[in-house]
Amino acid sequence: MVPGDDVILTHLRRGALEHCVLAMLEHEELYGLDIARRLTPDGVLMSSEGTLYPLLARLRKAGLVDTTWQESAEGPPRRYYSLTSDGRASLAAFKRTWKPFRDAVDTALLGGQP
Amino acid sequence: MSPRTTHPLVDAYLRDLELLLHGIEPGERAEVLAGVREHLDGSLAPGADDASVRAVLAELGPPQAIADEAYAGRPAPSPTHDTPSRWQPVTACAINALGLLLVAFSTVWAMGPWEVIASGLLFALPWCAAFALSMLARTWTPRQRLASALLYPATLLGMGALMAVMLALVGPAFFNLIPTVALFVLAAVVLVRLTKAALR
Numbered sequence: 001m002v003p004g005d006d007v008i009l010t011h012l013r014r015g016a017l018e019h020c021v022l023a024m025l026e027h028e029e030l031y032g033l034d035i036a037r038r039l040t041p042d043g044v045l046m047s048s049e050g051t052l053y054p055l056l057a058r059l060r061k062a063g064l065v066d067t068t069w070q071e072s073a074e075g076p077p078r079r080y081y082s083l084t085s086d087g088r089a090s091l092a093a094f095k096r097t098w099k100p101f102r103d104a105v106d107t108a109l110l111g112g113q114p
Numbered sequence: 115m116s117p118r119t120t121h122p123l124v125d126a127y128l129r130d131l132e133l134l135l136h137g138i139e140p141g142e143r144a145e146v147l148a149g150v151r152e153h154l155d156g157s158l159a160p161g162a163d164d165a166s167v168r169a170v171l172a173e174l175g176p177p178q179a180i181a182d183e184a185y186a187g188r189p190a191p192s193p194t195h196d197t198p199s200r201w202q203p204v205t206a207c208a209i210n211a212l213g214l215l216l217v218a219f220s221t222v223w224a225m226g227p228w229e230v231i232a233s234g235l236l237f238a239l240p241w242c243a244a245f246a247l248s249m250l251a252r253t254w255t256p257r258q259r260l261a262s263a264l265l266y267p268a269t270l271l272g273m274g275a276l277m278a279v280m281l282a283l284v285g286p287a288f289f290n291l292i293p294t295v296a297l298f299v300l301a302a303v304v305l306v307r308l309t310k311a312a313l314r
Contacts, residue, residue, distance in 0.1 A: 014186070031156075032153055032156075033152070033153050033156040033157060036153060047179075048174060048175020048179045049173050049174050049175065050150055050153075050174035050175045050177070051175060051180055053146045053149035053153070054180060054181075055183060057142045057145040057184070061142060075155055075156065076152070076155060078156070079148070079149070
């Protein structure tokens with residue numbers, strides 16, 4: 001059986017998406033809805049916004065992000081996410097490995113001739 | 115606190131999600147639900163109409179997709195997964211105990227090794243049940259399953275062989291009782307260990 005585009009995307013997202021979430025938080029604290037909106041405009045990184053929340057819970061459990069409550073003008077207080085030092089380290093490690101990984105995949109897709 | 119979004123569709127969505135997240139550790143489940151709830155509060159004005167609620171829920175995606183992500187990387191929960199049933203290994207142990215008693219009796223009363231094995235065949239049907247139950251015992255390791263499945267025939271054949279050897283070597287003598295009892299004790303120890311593992 002040939003896996004469809006969706007299946008391939010799902011596999012590719014694993015391991016990459018959580019670092020994309022960390023990257024959103026590199027320079028600013030954001031609340032869930034903000035992160036969801038930034039990650040889903042084209043549906044490549046995340047097909048449904050809701051899947052962000054288990055991911056955030058997992059990142060927080062792993063100590064990579066932290067949450068703080070902040071009052072909002074428009075409604076109930078919001079839970080803002082920020083990077084912890086471990087989160088920063090994890091993001092830096094991903095940035096280091098991502099480029100060689102991406103280049104290696106691109107090279108392989110062209111038949112292995114650099 | 116300011117008003118929260120209340121809409122039958124939102125309530126149904128959150129209820130579905132909560133049910134699907136049943137196997138997730140409570141703290142994490144609450145966090146996921148609160149995140150989704152906040153998302154809905156943030157993207158829907160109080161008193162939003164059906165169409166906009168549907169649109170926002172569609173963007174959130176099906177509750178199953180959220181639950182799948184929450185379960186990602188851990189074993190999928192199933193109703194039976196949390197408490198593997200114990201009756202199979204326990205019943206297998208009970209049948210094995212009866213079988214061992216039968217071997218002990220026939221060893222004492224039988225006229226020779228062949229009679230022991232022949233009377234042991236009476237227990238063939240219960241043994242088949244014990245074999246099947248042992249293989250179905252999910253609380254046992256594969257080795258324990260095998261030990262439980264083969265305990266009865268191994269003891270029976272061992273006893274028959276031992277008697278044949280002793281009769282050939284020593285002839286009928288009281289001394290023969292010692293290795294026979296030793297073999298029986300060994301089988302009993304295996305059974306006790308299996309039972310303990312089954313009841314744990």
